[in-house]
Amino acid sequence: MNSSPDSPPVGLRERKKARTRAALREHGMRLFREQGYAETTIEQIAEAADVSPSTFFRYFPTKEDLVLVDDLDPVLIAALEAQPIEKSPIAAVRDAIADVLAELTDEDRERELQRHELMLSVPELRATLMDEFRRTIDMMAEAVARRLGRPADDFEVRVFSGAVIGATISTFESPVHSFETTLRALDFLAAGLPLVK
Amino acid sequence: MNSSPDSPPVGLRERKKARTRAALREHGMRLFREQGYAETTIEQIAEAADVSPSTFFRYFPTKEDLVLVDDLDPVLIAALEAQPIEKSPIAAVRDAIADVLAELTDEDRERELQRHELMLSVPELRATLMDEFRRTIDMMAEAVARRLGRPADDFEVRVFSGAVIGATISTFESPVHSFETTLRALDFLAAGLPLVK
DNA sequence: TATCACTTGGTAGCTACTATCATTTCGACG
DNA sequence: CGTCGAAATGATAGTAGCTACCAAGTGATA
Numbered sequence: 001m002n003s004s005p006d007s008p009p010v011g012l013r014e015r016k017k018a019r020t021r022a023a024l025r026e027h028g029m030r031l032f033r034e035q036g037y038a039e040t041t042i043e044q045i046a047e048a049a050d051v052s053p054s055t056f057f058r059y060f061p062t063k064e065d066l067v068l069v070d071d072l073d074p075v076l077i078a079a080l081e082a083q084p085i086e087k088s089p090i091a092a093v094r095d096a097i098a099d100v101l102a103e104l105t106d107e108d109r110e111r112e113l114q115r116h117e118l119m120l121s122v123p124e125l126r127a128t129l130m131d132e133f134r135r136t137i138d139m140m141a142e143a144v145a146r147r148l149g150r151p152a153d154d155f156e157v158r159v160f161s162g163a164v165i166g167a168t169i170s171t172f173e174s175p176v177h178s179f180e181t182t183l184r185a186l187d188f189l190a191a192g193l194p195l196v197k
Numbered sequence: 198m199n200s201s202p203d204s205p206p207v208g209l210r211e212r213k214k215a216r217t218r219a220a221l222r223e224h225g226m227r228l229f230r231e232q233g234y235a236e237t238t239i240e241q242i243a244e245a246a247d248v249s250p251s252t253f254f255r256y257f258p259t260k261e262d263l264v265l266v267d268d269l270d271p272v273l274i275a276a277l278e279a280q281p282i283e284k285s286p287i288a289a290v291r292d293a294i295a296d297v298l299a300e301l302t303d304e305d306r307e308r309e310l311q312r313h314e315l316m317l318s319v320p321e322l323r324a325t326l327m328d329e330f331r332r333t334i335d336m337m338a339e340a341v342a343r344r345l346g347r348p349a350d351d352f353e354v355r356v357f358s359g360a361v362i363g364a365t366i367s368t369f370e371s372p373v374h375s376f377e378t379t380l381r382a383l384d385f386l387a388a389g390l391p392l393v394k
Numbered sequence: 395t396a397t398c399a400c401t402t403g404g405t406a407g408c409t410a411c412t413a414t415c416a417t418t419t420c421g422a423c424g
Numbered sequence: 425c426g427t428c429g430a431a432a433t434g435a436t437a438g439t440a441g442c443t444a445c446c447a448a449g450t451g452a453t454a
Contacts, residue, residue, distance in 0.1 A: 088392070089392045090390065090392075123328065126328055126331070127324035127325045127327060127328040128324045130324060130327025130328055130330070130331065131320065131323055131324040131327055133327070134323070134327065134366070137363075137366075137367060141367075144392075148392060148393075153371075155371065155378075155381075155382075156385055156390075156392060157392070158367045158368070158370075158371070159364045159367050159368065159382040159385050159386065159390070160390050160392055161367060162363040162364045162365070162366055162367025162368075162382075163360040163361075163363045163364045163367075163386055163390060164360075164363070165363050166334075166359040166360045166361070166362050166363015166364065166366070167356045167359045167360045167363065168359070169331070169334075169359055169363070170334060170338075170355045170356050170358060170359025170360075171355070171356065171359075173355075174350075174352065174355070181352075184352075185352075185356040185359075188353055188356050189356065189360055189390075192389040193287065193353075193356070193357050193360060193386075195285070195286045195287075195341075195345060195353060195354065195357055196345075
Protein backbone atom coordinates (compact mmCIF):
# COMPACT_ATOMS: atom_id res chain seq x y z
CA MET A 1 0.00 0.00 0.00
CA ASN A 2 1.16 3.51 -0.71
CA SER A 3 1.60 6.22 1.87
CA SER A 4 -1.17 8.42 0.54
CA PRO A 5 -4.17 6.70 -1.01
CA ASP A 6 -5.01 9.00 -3.92
CA SER A 7 -1.55 10.24 -4.89
CA PRO A 8 0.04 8.64 -7.94
CA PRO A 9 1.93 5.46 -7.15
CA VAL A 10 5.65 5.92 -6.75
CA GLY A 11 7.02 2.49 -7.47
CA LEU A 12 10.29 1.90 -9.23
CA ARG A 13 8.50 1.78 -12.56
CA GLU A 14 6.98 5.24 -12.14
CA ARG A 15 10.24 6.72 -10.97
CA LYS A 16 12.05 5.35 -13.97
CA LYS A 17 9.42 6.74 -16.30
CA ALA A 18 9.68 10.18 -14.73
CA ARG A 19 13.45 10.04 -15.00
CA THR A 20 13.36 8.98 -18.64
CA ARG A 21 10.93 11.77 -19.45
CA ALA A 22 13.07 14.35 -17.71
CA ALA A 23 16.23 13.04 -19.33
CA LEU A 24 14.71 13.25 -22.79
CA ARG A 25 13.55 16.80 -22.20
CA GLU A 26 16.81 17.98 -20.68
CA HIS A 27 19.10 16.45 -23.27
CA GLY A 28 16.79 17.59 -26.01
CA MET A 29 16.79 21.18 -24.85
CA ARG A 30 20.53 21.10 -24.36
CA LEU A 31 21.15 19.74 -27.85
CA PHE A 32 18.76 22.30 -29.33
CA ARG A 33 20.73 25.07 -27.64
CA GLU A 34 24.08 23.65 -28.67
CA GLN A 35 23.47 22.73 -32.29
CA GLY A 36 20.04 24.06 -33.23
CA TYR A 37 16.59 22.55 -33.43
CA ALA A 38 16.51 21.28 -37.00
CA GLU A 39 20.06 19.99 -36.74
CA THR A 40 19.21 17.79 -33.78
CA THR A 41 17.71 14.41 -34.64
CA ILE A 42 15.48 12.23 -32.52
CA GLU A 43 18.17 9.60 -32.69
CA GLN A 44 20.67 11.92 -31.05
CA ILE A 45 18.29 12.86 -28.28
CA ALA A 46 17.40 9.23 -27.67
CA GLU A 47 21.03 8.24 -27.57
CA ALA A 48 21.88 11.05 -25.15
CA ALA A 49 19.05 9.93 -22.89
CA ASP A 50 20.15 6.32 -23.32
CA VAL A 51 16.92 4.98 -24.76
CA SER A 52 15.85 3.80 -28.20
CA PRO A 53 14.23 6.16 -30.73
CA SER A 54 11.06 4.11 -30.36
CA THR A 55 10.92 5.02 -26.72
CA PHE A 56 11.23 8.71 -27.50
CA PHE A 57 7.93 8.65 -29.36
CA ARG A 58 6.28 6.83 -26.50
CA TYR A 59 7.02 9.80 -24.27
CA PHE A 60 6.55 12.64 -26.74
CA PRO A 61 4.25 12.24 -29.75
CA THR A 62 6.33 14.69 -31.80
CA LYS A 63 9.67 16.42 -31.64
CA GLU A 64 7.89 19.69 -31.02
CA ASP A 65 6.22 18.41 -27.90
CA LEU A 66 9.61 18.28 -26.25
CA VAL A 67 9.54 22.07 -26.11
CA LEU A 68 5.81 22.54 -25.72
CA VAL A 69 5.33 21.91 -22.04
CA ASP A 70 2.96 24.50 -20.75
CA ASP A 71 2.39 23.36 -17.21
CA LEU A 72 1.50 26.99 -16.56
CA ASP A 73 -1.90 27.14 -18.20
CA PRO A 74 -3.90 25.43 -15.44
CA VAL A 75 -2.01 27.46 -12.85
CA LEU A 76 -3.01 30.63 -14.63
CA ILE A 77 -6.65 29.64 -14.73
CA ALA A 78 -6.59 28.78 -11.04
CA ALA A 79 -5.09 32.16 -10.27
CA LEU A 80 -7.81 33.78 -12.33
CA GLU A 81 -10.52 31.96 -10.41
CA ALA A 82 -8.95 33.15 -7.18
CA GLN A 83 -9.31 36.81 -8.05
CA PRO A 84 -11.98 38.78 -6.13
CA ILE A 85 -15.19 38.88 -8.07
CA GLU A 86 -15.37 42.67 -7.81
CA LYS A 87 -12.38 43.16 -10.09
CA SER A 88 -13.07 43.93 -13.71
CA PRO A 89 -12.22 41.06 -16.08
CA ILE A 90 -9.18 42.78 -17.48
CA ALA A 91 -7.83 43.65 -14.04
CA ALA A 92 -8.47 40.11 -12.87
CA VAL A 93 -6.52 38.66 -15.79
CA ARG A 94 -3.69 41.10 -15.30
CA ASP A 95 -3.40 40.39 -11.59
CA ALA A 96 -3.71 36.65 -12.11
CA ILE A 97 -0.72 36.72 -14.45
CA ALA A 98 1.19 38.85 -11.99
CA ASP A 99 0.42 36.39 -9.20
CA VAL A 100 1.59 33.41 -11.22
CA LEU A 101 4.81 35.15 -12.16
CA ALA A 102 5.45 36.13 -8.57
CA GLU A 103 5.25 32.51 -7.50
CA LEU A 104 7.84 31.32 -9.98
CA THR A 105 11.39 30.88 -8.83
CA ASP A 106 14.07 32.80 -10.68
CA GLU A 107 15.15 29.54 -12.20
CA ASP A 108 11.65 28.83 -13.51
CA ARG A 109 11.39 32.30 -14.99
CA GLU A 110 14.74 31.88 -16.68
CA ARG A 111 13.77 28.53 -18.12
CA GLU A 112 10.46 29.93 -19.34
CA LEU A 113 12.17 32.82 -21.09
CA GLN A 114 14.62 30.43 -22.72
CA ARG A 115 11.75 28.28 -23.94
CA HIS A 116 10.02 31.30 -25.40
CA GLU A 117 13.18 32.39 -27.13
CA LEU A 118 13.65 28.98 -28.69
CA MET A 119 10.03 28.83 -29.76
CA LEU A 120 10.10 32.23 -31.38
CA SER A 121 13.30 31.58 -33.28
CA VAL A 122 12.24 28.27 -34.82
CA PRO A 123 9.44 28.80 -37.34
CA GLU A 124 8.01 25.36 -36.77
CA LEU A 125 7.78 25.88 -33.04
CA ARG A 126 6.53 29.41 -33.39
CA ALA A 127 3.57 28.13 -35.34
CA THR A 128 2.60 25.61 -32.72
CA LEU A 129 3.17 28.17 -30.00
CA MET A 130 0.48 30.22 -31.64
CA ASP A 131 -1.77 27.20 -31.59
CA GLU A 132 -1.04 26.83 -27.91
CA PHE A 133 -2.19 30.38 -27.41
CA ARG A 134 -5.40 29.55 -29.15
CA ARG A 135 -6.08 26.94 -26.50
CA THR A 136 -5.30 29.53 -23.89
CA ILE A 137 -7.93 31.79 -25.41
CA ASP A 138 -10.46 29.02 -24.95
CA MET A 139 -9.56 28.41 -21.34
CA MET A 140 -9.49 32.07 -20.49
CA ALA A 141 -12.80 32.72 -22.20
CA GLU A 142 -14.32 29.93 -20.17
CA ALA A 143 -13.02 31.32 -16.90
CA VAL A 144 -14.04 34.88 -17.69
CA ALA A 145 -17.48 33.72 -18.75
CA ARG A 146 -17.90 31.99 -15.42
CA ARG A 147 -16.96 35.19 -13.63
CA LEU A 148 -19.58 37.12 -15.53
CA GLY A 149 -22.26 34.49 -15.42
CA ARG A 150 -22.30 34.28 -19.19
CA PRO A 151 -22.33 31.19 -21.41
CA ALA A 152 -18.92 29.77 -22.24
CA ASP A 153 -19.17 30.64 -25.91
CA ASP A 154 -20.31 34.23 -25.36
CA PHE A 155 -19.17 36.33 -28.29
CA GLU A 156 -17.92 39.34 -26.37
CA VAL A 157 -16.05 37.20 -23.90
CA ARG A 158 -14.27 35.40 -26.69
CA VAL A 159 -13.28 38.66 -28.33
CA PHE A 160 -12.06 39.93 -24.99
CA SER A 161 -9.89 36.87 -24.46
CA GLY A 162 -8.57 37.08 -27.98
CA ALA A 163 -7.54 40.69 -27.47
CA VAL A 164 -5.82 39.84 -24.20
CA ILE A 165 -3.88 36.96 -25.70
CA GLY A 166 -3.05 38.98 -28.80
CA ALA A 167 -1.66 41.81 -26.71
CA THR A 168 0.34 39.26 -24.75
CA ILE A 169 1.79 37.61 -27.82
CA SER A 170 2.86 40.93 -29.22
CA THR A 171 5.17 41.47 -26.27
CA PHE A 172 6.90 38.16 -26.77
CA GLU A 173 8.89 39.47 -29.67
CA SER A 174 10.28 42.60 -28.14
CA PRO A 175 14.05 42.32 -27.94
CA VAL A 176 13.98 42.93 -24.20
CA HIS A 177 11.18 40.49 -23.52
CA SER A 178 10.54 40.07 -19.85
CA PHE A 179 7.35 39.31 -18.04
CA GLU A 180 7.03 42.86 -16.80
CA THR A 181 6.55 43.87 -20.42
CA THR A 182 3.53 41.63 -20.61
CA LEU A 183 1.95 43.26 -17.59
CA ARG A 184 2.55 46.69 -19.09
CA ALA A 185 0.78 45.59 -22.25
CA LEU A 186 -2.27 44.48 -20.30
CA ASP A 187 -2.37 47.79 -18.45
CA PHE A 188 -2.32 49.53 -21.78
CA LEU A 189 -5.16 47.37 -23.02
CA ALA A 190 -7.14 47.99 -19.84
CA ALA A 191 -6.79 51.71 -20.46
CA GLY A 192 -8.52 51.25 -23.80
CA LEU A 193 -5.48 51.33 -26.09
CA PRO A 194 -5.20 55.13 -26.01
CA LEU A 195 -3.09 55.81 -29.08
CA VAL A 196 -2.46 59.44 -29.89
CA LYS A 197 0.13 61.21 -31.92
CA MET B 198 10.18 44.28 -75.78
CA ASN B 199 7.12 43.99 -73.61
CA SER B 200 4.11 46.26 -73.79
CA SER B 201 4.75 47.86 -70.41
CA PRO B 202 8.36 48.24 -69.37
CA ASP B 203 8.16 47.43 -65.66
CA SER B 204 5.38 44.87 -65.64
CA PRO B 205 6.35 41.21 -65.31
CA PRO B 206 7.17 39.57 -68.65
CA VAL B 207 4.41 37.45 -70.11
CA GLY B 208 6.24 35.08 -72.40
CA LEU B 209 5.18 31.49 -72.95
CA ARG B 210 7.47 30.39 -70.17
CA GLU B 211 5.81 32.66 -67.62
CA ARG B 212 2.35 31.65 -68.71
CA LYS B 213 3.19 27.99 -68.33
CA LYS B 214 4.58 28.60 -64.89
CA ALA B 215 1.47 30.45 -63.82
CA ARG B 216 -0.68 27.66 -65.18
CA THR B 217 1.31 24.98 -63.38
CA ARG B 218 1.12 26.93 -60.16
CA ALA B 219 -2.63 27.36 -60.47
CA ALA B 220 -3.12 23.71 -61.40
CA LEU B 221 -1.18 22.53 -58.36
CA ARG B 222 -3.18 24.77 -56.06
CA GLU B 223 -6.53 23.86 -57.55
CA HIS B 224 -6.01 20.12 -57.62
CA GLY B 225 -4.46 20.25 -54.19
CA MET B 226 -7.40 22.08 -52.67
CA ARG B 227 -9.82 19.77 -54.42
CA LEU B 228 -8.07 16.66 -53.15
CA PHE B 229 -7.91 18.10 -49.65
CA ARG B 230 -11.64 18.67 -49.73
CA GLU B 231 -12.39 15.27 -51.17
CA GLN B 232 -10.17 13.03 -49.09
CA GLY B 233 -8.67 15.17 -46.34
CA TYR B 234 -5.38 16.98 -45.90
CA ALA B 235 -3.25 14.31 -44.25
CA GLU B 236 -4.62 11.63 -46.57
CA THR B 237 -3.52 13.51 -49.67
CA THR B 238 0.09 12.99 -50.71
CA ILE B 239 2.33 15.27 -52.71
CA GLU B 240 2.57 12.52 -55.26
CA GLN B 241 -1.17 12.55 -55.81
CA ILE B 242 -1.27 16.30 -56.20
CA ALA B 243 1.65 16.26 -58.61
CA GLU B 244 0.05 13.52 -60.65
CA ALA B 245 -3.28 15.34 -60.81
CA ALA B 246 -1.49 18.48 -62.01
CA ASP B 247 0.56 16.37 -64.42
CA VAL B 248 3.98 17.27 -63.10
CA SER B 249 6.62 15.41 -61.16
CA PRO B 250 6.81 15.54 -57.35
CA SER B 251 10.10 17.38 -57.73
CA THR B 252 8.32 20.14 -59.56
CA PHE B 253 5.78 20.48 -56.79
CA PHE B 254 8.48 21.55 -54.37
CA ARG B 255 9.84 24.03 -56.85
CA TYR B 256 6.52 25.87 -56.73
CA PHE B 257 5.63 25.39 -53.08
CA PRO B 258 8.35 24.89 -50.48
CA THR B 259 6.03 22.83 -48.29
CA LYS B 260 2.70 21.10 -48.50
CA GLU B 261 1.25 23.71 -46.18
CA ASP B 262 2.13 26.55 -48.50
CA LEU B 263 -0.42 25.23 -50.95
CA VAL B 264 -3.12 26.51 -48.62
CA LEU B 265 -1.27 29.54 -47.33
CA VAL B 266 -1.89 32.09 -50.06
CA ASP B 267 -2.32 35.37 -48.35
CA ASP B 268 -2.66 37.68 -51.31
CA LEU B 269 -4.86 39.80 -49.08
CA ASP B 270 -2.25 41.14 -46.69
CA PRO B 271 -0.79 43.81 -48.98
CA VAL B 272 -4.28 44.79 -50.06
CA LEU B 273 -5.24 45.29 -46.45
CA ILE B 274 -2.22 47.45 -45.77
CA ALA B 275 -2.95 49.56 -48.82
CA ALA B 276 -6.52 50.03 -47.65
CA LEU B 277 -5.21 51.08 -44.28
CA GLU B 278 -2.90 53.66 -45.82
CA ALA B 279 -5.85 55.04 -47.76
CA GLN B 280 -7.85 55.83 -44.64
CA PRO B 281 -8.22 59.53 -43.73
CA ILE B 282 -5.56 60.53 -41.25
CA GLU B 283 -8.16 61.97 -38.88
CA LYS B 284 -9.61 58.57 -38.05
CA SER B 285 -8.46 56.90 -34.87
CA PRO B 286 -6.21 53.88 -35.45
CA ILE B 287 -8.83 51.38 -34.43
CA ALA B 288 -11.48 52.97 -36.64
CA ALA B 289 -9.02 53.10 -39.51
CA VAL B 290 -8.24 49.41 -39.19
CA ARG B 291 -11.88 48.50 -38.92
CA ASP B 292 -12.87 50.52 -41.98
CA ALA B 293 -9.88 49.25 -43.95
CA ILE B 294 -10.99 45.68 -43.38
CA ALA B 295 -14.54 46.60 -44.33
CA ASP B 296 -13.29 48.22 -47.52
CA VAL B 297 -11.26 45.18 -48.51
CA LEU B 298 -14.19 42.87 -47.88
CA ALA B 299 -16.49 45.09 -49.90
CA GLU B 300 -14.21 44.85 -52.88
CA LEU B 301 -14.14 41.07 -52.93
CA THR B 302 -16.45 39.24 -55.25
CA ASP B 303 -18.85 36.77 -53.72
CA GLU B 304 -16.74 34.03 -55.18
CA ASP B 305 -13.60 35.37 -53.53
CA ARG B 306 -15.35 35.64 -50.19
CA GLU B 307 -16.59 32.09 -50.50
CA ARG B 308 -13.14 30.80 -51.34
CA GLU B 309 -11.63 32.71 -48.44
CA LEU B 310 -14.12 31.24 -46.01
CA GLN B 311 -13.44 27.75 -47.34
CA ARG B 312 -9.72 28.28 -46.90
CA HIS B 313 -10.26 29.42 -43.33
CA GLU B 314 -12.42 26.42 -42.61
CA LEU B 315 -9.78 24.04 -43.92
CA MET B 316 -7.06 25.77 -41.97
CA LEU B 317 -8.99 25.70 -38.73
CA SER B 318 -9.86 22.05 -39.00
CA VAL B 319 -6.33 20.79 -39.70
CA PRO B 320 -4.10 21.29 -36.66
CA GLU B 321 -1.00 21.59 -38.76
CA LEU B 322 -2.49 24.32 -40.89
CA ARG B 323 -4.07 26.05 -37.95
CA ALA B 324 -0.66 26.49 -36.44
CA THR B 325 0.79 28.07 -39.54
CA LEU B 326 -2.30 30.23 -39.87
CA MET B 327 -1.45 31.66 -36.51
CA ASP B 328 2.05 32.30 -37.72
CA GLU B 329 0.59 34.10 -40.68
CA PHE B 330 -1.31 36.32 -38.31
CA ARG B 331 1.89 37.10 -36.53
CA ARG B 332 3.28 38.50 -39.75
CA THR B 333 0.12 40.49 -40.14
CA ILE B 334 0.69 41.98 -36.70
CA ASP B 335 4.08 43.17 -37.90
CA MET B 336 2.74 44.75 -41.04
CA MET B 337 -0.16 46.37 -39.29
CA ALA B 338 2.04 47.74 -36.54
CA GLU B 339 4.27 49.27 -39.17
CA ALA B 340 1.37 50.94 -40.94
CA VAL B 341 -0.21 52.22 -37.75
CA ALA B 342 3.15 53.56 -36.57
CA ARG B 343 3.48 55.49 -39.81
CA ARG B 344 0.05 57.00 -39.27
CA LEU B 345 1.03 58.16 -35.83
CA GLY B 346 4.52 59.27 -36.69
CA ARG B 347 5.98 56.78 -34.26
CA PRO B 348 8.89 54.38 -34.76
CA ALA B 349 8.00 51.04 -36.30
CA ASP B 350 8.82 49.09 -33.16
CA ASP B 351 6.85 51.34 -30.81
CA PHE B 352 5.68 49.30 -27.87
CA GLU B 353 2.14 50.61 -27.64
CA VAL B 354 1.58 50.28 -31.34
CA ARG B 355 2.66 46.67 -31.24
CA VAL B 356 0.33 45.90 -28.37
CA PHE B 357 -2.47 47.61 -30.22
CA SER B 358 -1.89 45.49 -33.30
CA GLY B 359 -1.66 42.36 -31.23
CA ALA B 360 -5.00 43.09 -29.60
CA VAL B 361 -6.63 43.75 -32.97
CA ILE B 362 -5.36 40.51 -34.45
CA GLY B 363 -6.22 38.57 -31.31
CA ALA B 364 -9.77 39.85 -31.40
CA THR B 365 -9.94 38.93 -35.07
CA ILE B 366 -8.64 35.41 -34.54
CA SER B 367 -11.12 34.80 -31.77
CA THR B 368 -13.98 35.25 -34.23
CA PHE B 369 -12.63 32.64 -36.60
CA GLU B 370 -13.84 29.78 -34.53
CA SER B 371 -17.40 30.80 -34.02
CA PRO B 372 -19.68 28.30 -35.74
CA VAL B 373 -21.27 31.04 -37.82
CA HIS B 374 -18.01 32.61 -38.88
CA SER B 375 -18.56 35.31 -41.43
CA PHE B 376 -16.67 38.50 -42.07
CA GLU B 377 -19.37 40.58 -40.45
CA THR B 378 -18.50 38.87 -37.20
CA THR B 379 -14.97 40.17 -37.49
CA LEU B 380 -16.17 43.73 -37.91
CA ARG B 381 -18.41 43.37 -34.88
CA ALA B 382 -15.43 42.21 -32.85
CA LEU B 383 -13.43 45.27 -33.85
CA ASP B 384 -16.30 47.53 -32.91
CA PHE B 385 -16.39 45.88 -29.53
CA LEU B 386 -12.65 46.39 -29.14
CA ALA B 387 -12.96 50.02 -30.21
CA ALA B 388 -15.55 50.51 -27.49
CA GLY B 389 -12.96 49.43 -24.93
CA LEU B 390 -14.13 45.85 -24.37
CA PRO B 391 -16.95 46.90 -22.02
CA LEU B 392 -17.71 43.65 -20.21
CA VAL B 393 -20.33 43.80 -17.49
CA LYS B 394 -22.44 41.20 -15.85
C1' DT C 395 19.65 28.12 -86.42
C1' DA C 396 22.69 27.90 -82.63
C1' DT C 397 23.51 28.91 -78.05
C1' DC C 398 22.37 29.71 -73.37
C1' DA C 399 19.51 29.96 -69.34
C1' DC C 400 15.73 28.10 -67.22
C1' DT C 401 12.65 24.42 -66.16
C1' DT C 402 11.80 19.75 -65.50
C1' DG C 403 12.04 14.64 -64.26
C1' DG C 404 14.42 11.08 -61.94
C1' DT C 405 17.15 9.12 -58.50
C1' DA C 406 19.03 8.66 -54.05
C1' DG C 407 18.91 9.80 -49.42
C1' DC C 408 17.69 11.91 -44.81
C1' DT C 409 14.45 12.33 -41.07
C1' DA C 410 10.03 12.52 -38.59
C1' DC C 411 6.70 9.35 -37.53
C1' DT C 412 3.74 4.78 -37.43
C1' DA C 413 2.86 -0.07 -36.82
C1' DT C 414 4.06 -4.33 -35.16
C1' DC C 415 6.24 -7.99 -32.59
C1' DA C 416 9.51 -10.21 -29.55
C1' DT C 417 12.00 -9.40 -25.33
C1' DT C 418 12.76 -7.62 -20.97
C1' DT C 419 11.39 -5.66 -16.53
C1' DC C 420 8.45 -4.60 -12.85
C1' DG C 421 4.54 -5.53 -9.68
C1' DA C 422 1.30 -8.38 -7.41
C1' DC C 423 -0.11 -12.32 -5.26
C1' DG C 424 -0.13 -16.88 -3.61
C1' DC D 425 10.40 -16.66 -2.85
C1' DG D 426 8.75 -17.95 -7.23
C1' DT D 427 5.45 -17.34 -10.75
C1' DC D 428 2.37 -15.05 -13.77
C1' DG D 429 0.31 -11.03 -16.06
C1' DA D 430 1.01 -6.34 -17.41
C1' DA D 431 3.69 -2.70 -18.75
C1' DA D 432 7.85 -0.79 -20.89
C1' DT D 433 11.37 -1.34 -24.16
C1' DG D 434 14.04 -2.33 -28.50
C1' DA D 435 14.24 -3.63 -33.10
C1' DT D 436 12.54 -3.88 -37.67
C1' DA D 437 10.09 -2.42 -41.62
C1' DG D 438 7.62 0.97 -43.92
C1' DT D 439 5.38 5.71 -45.28
C1' DA D 440 5.72 10.46 -46.51
C1' DG D 441 7.64 15.14 -46.49
C1' DC D 442 11.56 17.23 -48.09
C1' DT D 443 16.54 18.06 -50.03
C1' DA D 444 20.40 17.59 -53.22
C1' DC D 445 21.97 16.51 -57.49
C1' DC D 446 22.33 15.46 -62.30
C1' DA D 447 20.79 14.82 -66.92
C1' DA D 448 17.49 15.97 -70.44
C1' DG D 449 14.14 19.01 -72.50
C1' DT D 450 12.15 23.58 -73.61
C1' DG D 451 11.75 28.55 -74.31
C1' DA D 452 14.33 33.04 -75.07
C1' DT D 453 17.72 35.61 -77.64
C1' DA D 454 20.85 36.95 -81.16
